[in-house]
Amino acid sequence: MILNVICIVLVVLGIVFFVGGAVGIVRFPDFYTRMHAAGKGDTMSVFMVLIGLAVYQLSDFNLANLLIAGKIFFITIFIMWASPTSTHALIKAGLEEGQEVWTRKEKTDTEDTP
Amino acid sequence: MHRLCIFLLLFGIWIIFSGQFDAFHLALGLISTALVTAISSEFFFADRSREAGARIQEIIRLPWYLAWMLYQILLSNLHILKLALSPGDMPEVQPRLVRIKTGLKTDFAKWFLANSITLTPGTITIDIEGDELLIHSISEVTTTGVEDDAMERKIASIFERGND
Numbered sequence: 681m682i683l684n685v686i687c688i689v690l691v692v693l694g695i696v697f698f699v700g701g702a703v704g705i706v707r708f709p710d711f712y713t714r715m716h717a718a719g720k721g722d723t724m725s726v727f728m729v730l731i732g733l734a735v736y737q738l739s740d741f742n743l744a745n746l747l748i749a750g751k752i753f754f755i756t757i758f759i760m761w762a763s764p765t766s767t768h769a770l771i772k773a774g775l776e777e778g779q780e781v782w783t784r785k786e787k788t789d790t791e792d793t794p
Numbered sequence: 795m796h797r798l799c800i801f802l803l804l805f806g807i808w809i810i811f812s813g814q815f816d817a818f819h820l821a822l823g824l825i826s827t828a829l830v831t832a833i834s835s836e837f838f839f840a841d842r843s844r845e846a847g848a849r850i851q852e853i854i855r856l857p858w859y860l861a862w863m864l865y866q867i868l869l870s871n872l873h874i875l876k877l878a879l880s881p882g883d884m885p886e887v888q889p890r891l892v893r894i895k896t897g898l899k900t901d902f903a904k905w906f907l908a909n910s911i912t913l914t915p916g917t918i919t920i921d922i923e924g925d926e927l928l929i930h931s932i933s934e935v936t937t938t939g940v941e942d943d944a945m946e947r948k949i950a951s952i953f954e955r956g957n958d
Binding site: 719783784 | 871874875877879884887899914916917920932
């Protein structure tokens with residue numbers, strides 16, 4: 681029962697982070713900031729959803745389910761490892777290809793309000 | 795010695811992945827694990843200059859760092875979530891490139907720091923040049939977060955204690 685509650689909370693929080701990441705991909709101004717949303721918003725959300733599923737497996741405790749939870753844990757570790765690496769590779773490729781880094785112009789606010 | 799470590803590690807992974815405990819599957823696991831160990835043991839733990847005791851101490855200290863790391867990831871994920879959902883033209887989004895110097899010496903510790911920075915949402919390590927890290931940061935908060943050297947000190951206390 682308690683495990684069920686933990687599982688539901690983790691999965692729902694993970695989905696909230698997923699939504700934040702998806703909204704960020706659409707709204708952020710340039711390639712680099714979008715990579716922040718795409719590459720890393722997902723790390724936490726995938727982590728939470730997978731840990732939630734592992735906890736769900738453990739609610740009916742036996743050896744087979746424990747092994748499944750262990751496999752899910754391995755997937756989590758792999759994602760925590762692979763996600764920053766691929767994000768870094770994409771960003772570095774973008775910089776070498778010559779994508780401009782969008783920076784906020786300090787003057788725009790004063791120009792808008794004369 | 796290191797071959798034994800690799801063998802036990804791989805065999806443990808085999809047991810978790812296969813989930814079968816009869817003699818046939820365990821024997822298959824033993825054979826394939828021994829084969830992989832024989833072929834590729836040279837590639838793992840390439841730096842064997844340090845003693846096993848020091849290694850084990852590093853492994854013991856690592857989980858505390860990972861727990862702290864997880865908390866940091868949660869905090870900055872909330873920050874990114876707030877940024878993504880903030881109204882208007884998102885005034886808090888102020889991306890810039892940051893260069894920080896690191897005092898870490900070994901390649902592994904530098905890699906660990908770079909990966910930790912990338913894993914923390916809002917900052918991505920683009921490149922490591924010598925002892926300088928080139929980092930893309932999304933807002934003021936994450937910039938000050940990465941310029942603070944708390945993370946670096948923690949990594950140094952795990953991997954480079956007593957090396958100086």
